Amino acid sequence: DSGVTQTPKHLITATGQRVTLRCSPRSGDLSVYWYQQSLDQGLQFLIQYYNGEERAKGNILERFSAQQFPDLHSELNLSSLELGDSALYFCASSITGDGYEQFFGPGTRLTVL
Amino acid sequence: GQQVMQIPQYQHVQEGEDFTTYCNSSTTLSNIQWYKQRPGGHPVFLIQLVKSGEVKKQKRLTFQFGEAKKNSSLHITATQTTDVGTYFCAGLAETSYDKVIFGPGTSLSVIP
Numbered sequence: 001d002s003g004v005t006q007t008p009k010h011l012i013t014a015t016g017q018r019v020t021l022r023c024s025p026r027s028g029d030l031s032v033y034w035y036q037q038s039l040d041q042g043l044q045f046l047i048q049y050y051n052g053e054e055r056a057k058g059n060i061l062e063r064f065s066a067q068q069f070p071d072l073h074s075e076l077n078l079s080s081l082e083l084g085d086s087a088l089y090f091c092a093s094s095i096t097g098d099g100y101e102q103f104f105g106p107g108t109r110l111t112v113l
Numbered sequence: 114g115q116q117v118m119q120i121p122q123y124q125h126v127q128e129g130e131d132f133t134t135y136c137n138s139s140t141t142l143s144n145i146q147w148y149k150q151r152p153g154g155h156p157v158f159l160i161q162l163v164k165s166g167e168v169k170k171q172k173r174l175t176f177q178f179g180e181a182k183k184n185s186s187l188h189i190t191a192t193q194t195t196d197v198g199t200y201f202c203a204g205l206a207e208t209s210y211d212k213v214i215f216g217p218g219t220s221l222s223v224i225p
Contacts, residue, residue, distance in 0.1 A: 002155070035215075042217035043156065043201065056212040090155060099144050099205035099213060104155040 003027065004105035006091050012111045018079040021108045025072055025093030031055065032074040033092040033102060034066055043090070049074055050097045081112045115140045115206045119216035127224050132189040134219035136202035143205045145178055145185045146213070151198040159187075182207075192223050 003026035013019055025032050034046040045058035049068035060066075063081075068074040078085060088109050092102040116139040126132050136145065144163045148156040160169055162178035162185060169176045175188045185204075189196055199218040206214070 002157070043215040045212070045215065048212070058212075092156075099146075099161075101146060101158040101161060102148075102156075102203075102213070103158065104148075106155055 002103040002105065004091060004093050004103050006089075006105035006108050008108060009106065010109050010111075012113065013081060014113055015081055015083060017081050017112075018077065019081065019110065021076040021078070021089055021091075021110075023074045023076070023091030023093075023105060025074070025091075026103050029093035029095055029103070030072065031094045031097035031100075032068055032072070033094075034060075034074070034076050035090040035092065036087045037090060037107075038087040041087075046076070048097060055097050078110070083112050086110055086112045115204070115214050117202060117204050117214045117216040119200075119202060119219050121219055122217065123220045123222070125222045125224060126192050128194060129191050132192050132196070132221055134187050134200050134202075134221075136185045136187075136204070136216050138183050138204045138206070138214075140183070140206045140208065142182050143207045145182075145205075146203045147176060147185075147187055148201045148203060148215075149198050150201065150218070154198075156201060189221075192221070194223050194225055197221060197223050 005024045030051045035043045046060040048056040066076045088107045090107045092104045094100040147159040150156045167178040173190045199220045201218045202216045
């Protein structure tokens with residue numbers, strides 16, 4: 001158990017819908033990362049937050065947005081969902097953001113029908 | 114932008130054989146990390162290398178960081194079925210403000 005929690009575990013929705021994925025980092029970790037992993041694909045970095053502020057951005061679509069709240073939990077919002085958005089979404093946390101090891105949550109599996 | 118590549122993409126070995134995966138970055142790295150993801154699981158941190166030419170061992174796993182800090186390797190001696198999974202390297206570029214880039218991973222299958 002990494003100490004990072006993600007909810008929900010599974011999500012099934014329809015095209016055009018909007019969903020919110022939630023992540024609680026390990027106690028004491030200030031940085032949260034979001035990744036997308038499609039079937040048999042690597043980890044695509046989406047976005048990173050550090051202590052409530054956006055720190056780095058990857059290949060995140062405009063339909064996706066994220067935020068980190070004062071209690072350091074983070075939410076990833078996916079809107080106008082398409083079939084291709086079906087993937088495993090991982091959240092990871094680290095103490096700071098300066099290249100420290102990342103602790104990954106169990107992931108949320110999103111299926112768009 | 115920075116790119117991190119890994120070879121091979123897939124490797125099938127007989128149990129007991131050795132296995133090596135290579136990681137190459139287009140830019141010089143401050144550090145490199147290795148993660149393992151078991152089938153159906155999430156990535157788990159294995160190790161971090163920081164110094165040029167650094168070599169670290171964890172039981173049957175040997176990690177190396179290249180002298181130029183642009184490449185790294187993971188070698189597993191005498192593979193076991195428990196080694197099955199995808200191994201990712203992740204590099205932090207010297208010029209990057211803590212944006213770690215993951216390689217595409219090497220998927221290892223071990224035939225008992």
